[in-house]
Amino acid sequence: MRVIVGAAPRGVEGARPGGDLLCVVRALLKKIRRRVLVGDRVLVGAVDWAGGRGVIEGVFERRAEVADPPVANVDRLVLLFALDQPQPEPATLTRFLVDAESTGIPFVLVFNKVELVDDKTISYWRDRMKSWGYDPLFLSVDQKSGLSALEETLEGQTTVIVGPSGVGKSSLINALRSNQNISEEDPIHKLVEQNSKWFGEQRVGTVSKKSGKGKHTTRHVSLLPIAGGGFLADTPGFNQPSLMKVTKKGLAETFPEIRKMLAENEPSKCLFNDCVHLGERGCVVKGDWERYPYYLQLLDEIKIRESFQLRTFGTKREGDVRYKTGVMGVKQAEPRLQLKKHRRVSRKKINQSILDDIDDELDEDNWFDVKQRSRKR
Numbered sequence: 001m002r003v004i005v006g007a008a009p010r011g012v013e014g015a016r017p018g019g020d021l022l023c024v025v026r027a028l029l030k031k032i033r034r035r036v037l038v039g040d041r042v043l044v045g046a047v048d049w050a051g052g053r054g055v056i057e058g059v060f061e062r063r064a065e066v067a068d069p070p071v072a073n074v075d076r077l078v079l080l081f082a083l084d085q086p087q088p089e090p091a092t093l094t095r096f097l098v099d100a101e102s103t104g105i106p107f108v109l110v111f112n113k114v115e116l117v118d119d120k121t122i123s124y125w126r127d128r129m130k131s132w133g134y135d136p137l138f139l140s141v142d143q144k145s146g147l148s149a150l151e152e153t154l155e156g157q158t159t160v161i162v163g164p165s166g167v168g169k170s171s172l173i174n175a176l177r178s179n180q181n182i183s184e185e186d187p188i189h190k191l192v193e194q195n196s197k198w199f200g201e202q203r204v205g206t207v208s209k210k211s212g213k214g215k216h217t218t219r220h221v222s223l224l225p226i227a228g229g230g231f232l233a234d235t236p237g238f239n240q241p242s243l244m245k246v247t248k249k250g251l252a253e254t255f256p257e258i259r260k261m262l263a264e265n266e267p268s269k270c271l272f273n274d275c276v277h278l279g280e281r282g283c284v285v286k287g288d289w290e291r292y293p294y295y296l297q298l299l300d301e302i303k304i305r306e307s308f309q310l311r312t313f314g315t316k317r318e319g320d321v322r323y324k325t326g327v328m329g330v331k332q333a334e335p336r337l338q339l340k341k342h343r344r345v346s347r348k349k350i351n352q353s354i355l356d357d358i359d360d361e362l363d364e365d366n367w368f369d370v371k372q373r374s375r376k377r
């Protein structure tokens, strides 16, 4: 993995912040299944500054993590849709919004291809999104209009772009990166730019075409430096929201409309504490809003999934590892030593074999990468 150097010892030849090191991951980390993701802040040891090599020895605590593409410490999601080709579908929009809300990562809703529609259509969607509780940006990647407002919101952040197929995610990534004018006051970015020819090698535009729908496919992700000192994942994210993080109870929280109704009715909340807001007597959530049918539909879907998980795995939660904080605040995962008796063996086996598969693929991948790169050197 390429590691950008944040802090380096003084007075050592070749050691400077902003440079990069080609690192392997310490075997122990793999053994305890502590995966290192792009975007992770890591502790590097055994550094050969002159040769630009090192070993990743620890991973600092993650703030947030996106599974598709696998990126750690994501500050913002861009939820990209198009006003035409393809037209926005309220049901799809809702799925993406719910999924984004459930990550807890702040996001900005963006509509692309504004030049394909008239002003009336733009204000129609602006008003409609407002009634859902959102304030979207409108732009055209093709015409290069409206990009600067988006760039401002992404400054200094690590961003992942998600959205359905064909809305212009790869085009937007290209526009944001080719548009970069790395600021003078940001030495790390300047150095990264100067040092790293590898930023030019990313296969933006081709990778997303392969993104597996439902199937696990390994993808390479890199973070590209963007204007204002942020980073952008070079691979667009999920184009089919899984809603895996949304629980029956948590679903209501992902709808701004419901949040508003609950807030306005404080302190007279729903009669029952665990109300899922089906409009029974004593529920403060009424049915007179546009997306209520979608809420009910998603609630059904999640109920079915939860009861399936309960039947298959015996639990809805993951918990095979615990974390302890070690050297320099590095959070270390270790397997729980005593597996609870009541846990079904089958579930553990299932998890293990999935992880093994992923690790095998990652290993092959990393190996290939290192070979490729060292050949180029």
Ligand SMILES: Nc1nc2c(ncn2[C@@H]2O[C@H](COP(=O)(O)OP(=O)(O)OP(=O)(O)O)[C@@H](O)[C@H]2O)c(=O)[nH]1
Residues within 6 Å of the ligand: 112, 113, 114, 115, 116, 139, 140, 141, 142, 143, 163, 164, 165, 166, 167, 168, 169, 170, 171, 172, 208, 209, 236, 239
């Ligand atoms: N008219 C118009 N077309 C655009 C605009 N931005 C992108 N496109 C076109 O939309 C099509 C899809 O763009 P991509 O960037 O591949 O979209 P994507 O979201 O990455 O699509 P997937 O790879 O399928 O997920 C391409 O033909 C682009 O040229 C725009 O602002 N206006």
Ligand SMILES: [Zn+2]
Residues within 6 Å of the ligand: 270, 271, 275, 276, 277, 278, 279, 282, 283, 284, 285
């Ligand atoms: Zn209720």
